[in-house]
Amino acid sequence: MxxxxxxxxxxxxxxxxxxxxxxxxxxxxxxxxxxxxxxxxxxxxxxxxxxxxxxxxxxxxxxxxxxxxxxxxxxxxxxxxxxxxxxxxxxxxxxxxxxxxxxxxxxxxxxxxxxxxxxxxxxxxxxxxxxxxxxxxxxxxxxxxxxxxxxxxxxxxxxxxxxxxxxxxxxxxxxxxxVDTERFRPTLRDPALRRALAPDGELIIGYVGRLAPEKHVELLAQVCGLDGVRVVVVGDGPSAGALRTALPGAALLGRRTGDELARIFASLDVFVHTGPLETFCQTVQEAMASGVPVVAPAVGGPLDLVVPGSTGILVPPGDAAAVRDAVWVMAADPALRAAYGAAGRAAVQGRxxxxxxxxxxxxxxxxxxxxxxxxx
Known part of the structure; x- marks a missing residue:
């Protein structure tokens, strides 16, 4: 053909x-x-x-x-x-x-x-x-x-x-x-990378994607204020400069690709997607393949990907407090994070x-x- x-x-x-x-x-x-x-x-x-x-x-x-x-x-x-x-x-x-x-x-x-x-x-x-x-x-x-x-x-x-x-x-x-379940996998979790991103042993809360107004990455600002948490943002775009001010203490890593990106995904404790306009949301699927629990808005593509109470938490779109609270729930419960991550990996094995x-x-x-x- x-x-x-x-x-x-x-x-x-x-x-x-x-x-x-x-x-x-x-x-x-x-x-x-x-x-x-x-x-x-x-x-x-x-x-x-x-x-x-x-x-x-x-x-x-x-x-x-x-x-x-x-x-x-x-x-x-x-x-x-x-x-x-x-x-x-x-x-x-x-x-x-x-x-x-x-x-x-x-x-x-x-x-x-x-x-x-x-x-x-x-x-x-x-x-x-x-x-x-x-x-x-x-x-x-x-x-x-x-x-x-x-x-x-x-x-x-x-x-x-x-x-x-x-x-x-x-x-x-x-x-x-x-989703590439060989590239994105839990076994790539990297202790050295985690120490570099969170030298005081903080939980690593990550976002991966374009840094643009429609992604509303600024919703992570309240997460930056949680004790024992380090926010890591991967990506570039027109909002990068503003986000350095809007997300105090966050690590903005810029664009990352390939195996390096896969190691970052696997080294997160929680993945958060903030954009409400996703027709699918590939990064949510890549986080799940990496064995990482997900917080995402209850709208668009994530509705098909995230099963509340099984693979992650869905929150009202645009609600910064709901994002913060969902992250805090996961941060306080290592067993919950592990269960959600394992269920997410299993859910994408056939995709x-x-x-x-x-x-x-x-x-x-x-x-x-x-x-x-x-x-x-």
Whole structure:
């Protein structure tokens, strides 16, 4: 099967869309399929990406940094997208979080009568509300227009599927995200790293992710005031400077990746996610794979991942006191932390990317079969 993956983000970017697109390409290659990725150009402006992490060819289209958030690149109109679809002789087009480049990919695929699978990953409406204070309805009209044209839309969580259906998007099915249970595992817990992060033996409470307004990492401020606790924040983004002031005593480690990130995850005592706009929340799943109990907002993707009283605690979104209290409950009870961590690890054992890849191929095959039936 020849698949063109049109994605709004791809490595070296670090975010959920980029990671999922990379894993999709890897799964296709591992099964003998032939993917091609089309993505916005990096800051270096290269047309193709020779990054050894990429398992397949990558076509880069011109892009500009998003004003106020330069880590995000927005694709510009380009003939390279349509040319790539033709040159690759695509059987199917996979649209990863389509909004700008993905909308153009949908239009190009429609002109060429190619089947499309659109993967919903980003709460663009929530982002519009957070950054502009308006525009949520406009964003949803755009989302609906793009996804309604797809042969199938894949939602990562029950909450995301419900939102899509409520906003009039047809043909929605569930497709969650995988996790690398070999990379993220409890045995990577590192006593030397723990001593470096918490030299007085404090409990380590961690956040991993982008440092941006929609993530509301400032909700950890009250956790910083708890006795015997050290807050560790991993990631970068436009809020990094403000968070150094907002989180007194916290260790802001910046961007970490690969095995180093996996050691940090496994060395935490509690993982806290604070953002209310997650359609899935991959970092929660990585914490669970690492055997770490989770505190997360009771909204969006975490509702499918965290089982209260079993793998962690769900709190009202945006409630700093509830976050503090949940952390304190876990801090006071080592046995509870151990039980939640073990249950979290067990819960994700069957969610490998291989298993999720099988589900994706099944969606592709069903879409292609439906197209064949209609043609017949």
């Amino acid at each position: 020849r698949v063109v993956i049109v994605t709004e983000s791809f490595p070296p970017d670090i975010n959920g869309v980029s990671h999922c697109a990379l894993q999709t390409a890897r799964q296709l290659v591992a099964r003998g399929h032939e993917p091609l990725v089309v993505a916005p150009a990096t800051a270096a402006g290269t047309d193709t990406d020779a990054d050894p992490l990429s398992p397949c060819p990558v076509v880069r289209v011109p892009s500009l940094p998003l004003p106020g958030y330069p880590q995000v690149r927005v694709a510009l109109p380009s003939r390279r997208l349509a040319a790539a679809l033709s040159a690759h002789q695509a059987d199917l087009v996979h649209l990863a979080s389509p909004f700008v480049l993905g909308a153009r990919g949908m239009a190009a695929a429609t002109r060429k009568h190619l089947p499309t699978v659109a993967v919903y990953q980003t709460d663009i409406g929530g982002y519009a509300r957070t950054y502009m204070g308006r525009g949520e309805a406009t964003a949803w009209r755009r989302i609906r227009a793009v996804h309604a044209a797809a042969d199938r839309t894949l939602a990562p969580s029950t909450a995301a599927l419900t939102d899509l259906v409520a906003h009039g998007v047809p043909r929605v099915r569930m497709w969650p995200r995988g 490998t990317w291989d298993a999720i890849g099988d589900q994706l191929i099944a969606h592709y095959e069903e879409v292609l079969a439906e197209r064949t039936a209609v043609a017949a």
